[in-house]
Amino acid sequence: MTPLLETRSLSKTFGGLKAVQNVDLRIEANRIVSVIGPNGAGKTTFFNCLSGIYRPDGGSILLEGRDITGRPPHQVCQLGLSRTFQNIRLFPEMTVLENVLVAQFQHRSLSPLPLLLHSPHFCAQEKQSRDDALGFLDFVGLAQYADTLSSSLAYGLQRRLEIARALATRPRLLLLDEPAAGMNPQETIDMVRLISSIRDRGLAILLIEHDMKVVMTISDDILVLDHGVPIAHGAPDHVRKDPQVIKAYLGEEISN
Numbered sequence: 001m002t003p004l005l006e007t008r009s010l011s012k013t014f015g016g017l018k019a020v021q022n023v024d025l026r027i028e029a030n031r032i033v034s035v036i037g038p039n040g041a042g043k044t045t046f047f048n049c050l051s052g053i054y055r056p057d058g059g060s061i062l063l064e065g066r067d068i069t070g071r072p073p074h075q076v077c078q079l080g081l082s083r084t085f086q087n088i089r090l091f092p093e094m095t096v097l098e099n100v101l102v103a104q105f106q107h108r109s110l111s112p113l114p115l116l117l118h119s120p121h122f123c124a125q126e127k128q129s130r131d132d133a134l135g136f137l138d139f140v141g142l143a144q145y146a147d148t149l150s151s152s153l154a155y156g157l158q159r160r161l162e163i164a165r166a167l168a169t170r171p172r173l174l175l176l177d178e179p180a181a182g183m184n185p186q187e188t189i190d191m192v193r194l195i196s197s198i199r200d201r202g203l204a205i206l207l208i209e210h211d212m213k214v215v216m217t218i219s220d221d222i223l224v225l226d227h228g229v230p231i232a233h234g235a236p237d238h239v240r241k242d243p244q245v246i247k248a249y250l251g252e253e254i255s256n
């Protein structure tokens with residue numbers, strides 16, 4: 001069967017630095033796959049290649065069998081791959097609801113003309129968009145904050161809003177770059193639940209996460225990068241016992 005996403009020997013260098021080297025990865029629909037590795041291992045660079053922010057300088061990326069290597073981010077998004085960022089990227093001066101609406105409109109490439117002409121068609125479309133956006137906010141637990149300025153949301157809730165925005169572009173594969181970074185233990189547990197419920201909606205998730213408890217609990221499959229090189233790949237039980245992985249983490253706790 002054609003996997004949802006496949007990378008073949010994906011590589012990216014910056015000057016002389018090989019940030020990602022020959023990464024082969026297959027993600028099936030409805031799976032949670034984590035990418036782990038020490039700081040600077042190339043995890044975010046790998047995401048940036050997948051989502052079209054960086055053009056890889058070797059290898060290829062196939063989304064549902066279609067070669068998307070080198071496509072710009074908006075095209076990759078329209079083809080079904082959406083992401084969040086390690087550093088939150090919201091429109092701070094917009095409300096929570098507006099942030100999701102903008103993501104929806106960007107995705108659908110709608111013309112603003114019907115809006116300017118106040119056409120009945122647009123009104124129906126606008127109502128549908130609002131209802132859809134509120135549905136995504138409800139799903140991530142932010143419905144009550146719809147009219148709040150996004151910049152005044154607590155940090156953990158801003159992370160949830162980022163996920164609502166990504167979901168609003170209707171991806172089949174969602175890339176999450178450290179969604180639980182900076183969260184307290186309860187927020188982290190809630191984030192794990194949210195990620196599981198996204199998978200229950202039928203999406204596949206590619207996750208970068210430092211919290212090994214989270215990674216080991218939630219992942220079907222784990223890819224370990226070290227200095228851009230894949231050093232292990234497989235189920236959590238396989239990866240946590242791998243001597244190279246233990247060495248790369250220099251004794252960090254990965255057994256829980």
Ligand SMILES: Nc1ncnc2c1ncn2[C@@H]1O[C@H](COP(=O)(O)OP(=O)(O)O)[C@@H](O)[C@H]1O
Pocket residue numbers: 014017019037038039040041042043044045046
């Ligand atoms: N735009 C860039 N230009 C130059 N070097 C970069 C750039 N982005 C990342 N790097 C380098 O690539 C390596 C991998 O970085 P990154 O992918 O951010 O790692 P991780 O997300 O695993 O911490 C690091 O050495 C980093 O300094």
Ligand SMILES: [Mg+2]
Pocket residue numbers: 043044045086
């Ligand atoms: Mg990173």
